[in-house]
Amino acid sequence: MSILLKLSALVDGLSVRLSYAAAVTVLLAALISAGNAFIRYGFDISSNGWLEIQWYLFAATVMLGAPAVLKFNEHVRVDIIYGKLRGKGPVWVDLFGLVVFLLPVMGLLAYLSWPLFMKMYLTNEMSGNAGGLIRWPAMLLLPAGFGLMFLQGVSEIIKRVAFLTGDLELNLQYEKPVQ
Template identity: 65%
Template sequence: MSAFLKFALAMDWISAQLGKIAAWAVLAASLISAGNAFVRYGLDFSSNAWLEIQWYLFAATVMLGAPLVLKLNEHVRVDIIYGKLKRHGPVYVDLFGLLFFLLPVMGLLFWLTFPFFLNMLRSGEMSGNIGGLIRWPAALMMPLGFGAVFLQGVAEVIKRIAYLRGLIQMDTHYEKPVQ
């Protein structure tokens, strides 16, 4: 199990790094948005590239931030039943959701979006807007994000199994692994 736990810890670190990139993408998108508004309304000048880079940064924020949200156990779930479960109950619910919903969906989305990204990369597809940007960087965010969430989901499965086997401790309030 130690190799599996090392993988889980490595994936936690990768997700944290992707989360930092996502945080910087939020800042960059905000600054670009403010600058674009100033230039557009103050100087009466505009470019579609500025609007599109905001869209790209939003894609990076969502897709690169999602693995960290899963790692921190801050994702959306219905707590009506989950909150009333005691002891190992929430962990079993998490395992069920991870194994039967998250991993299959993220695997499918990765499988569907990777060829889409490759096609854009090979073709050099450009935005149809005047002054628009090349599209593959935005398309890259999909398989990268879905793949990272899939791998973080595997790490979460490993941590929950390790908890059930008594190999690691978890925060009982949030059911997060104690690092």
């Protein structure tokens, strides 16, 4: 179990580092949006490229930040049943959701989005808008983001199983590893 917990820690570290990149993309998108609005309304100059880069940055925010949201257990869940469970109940619900829903969906989406990325990359597909950008960098975020979510899901499963076997202590109120 210790090797798996080390793997989990590596995945957690990667998710946290990528969440910093996601935070930077939020700042960049806000600056570009403000700059674009200023130039458009102040000088009556506009470019579709500026709008598209904002979309790309938003995609990066979501796809690079989502694994950290899962790691910190800040994701959305329905608390009707989960909130009433005590002891190991919430951990079992988490395990069920991770194994039955998260991993299959993230694996399938990564698998299905990879050929789309490859097609765009190989053809160097451009946006249909005048002044638009190449599309493959944004499309790369899909298989990468889904793959990262899959890895973070595996990390969460490792931690939940380690808790159930007594190899890791969790603060059950927040289900975060005790520091």
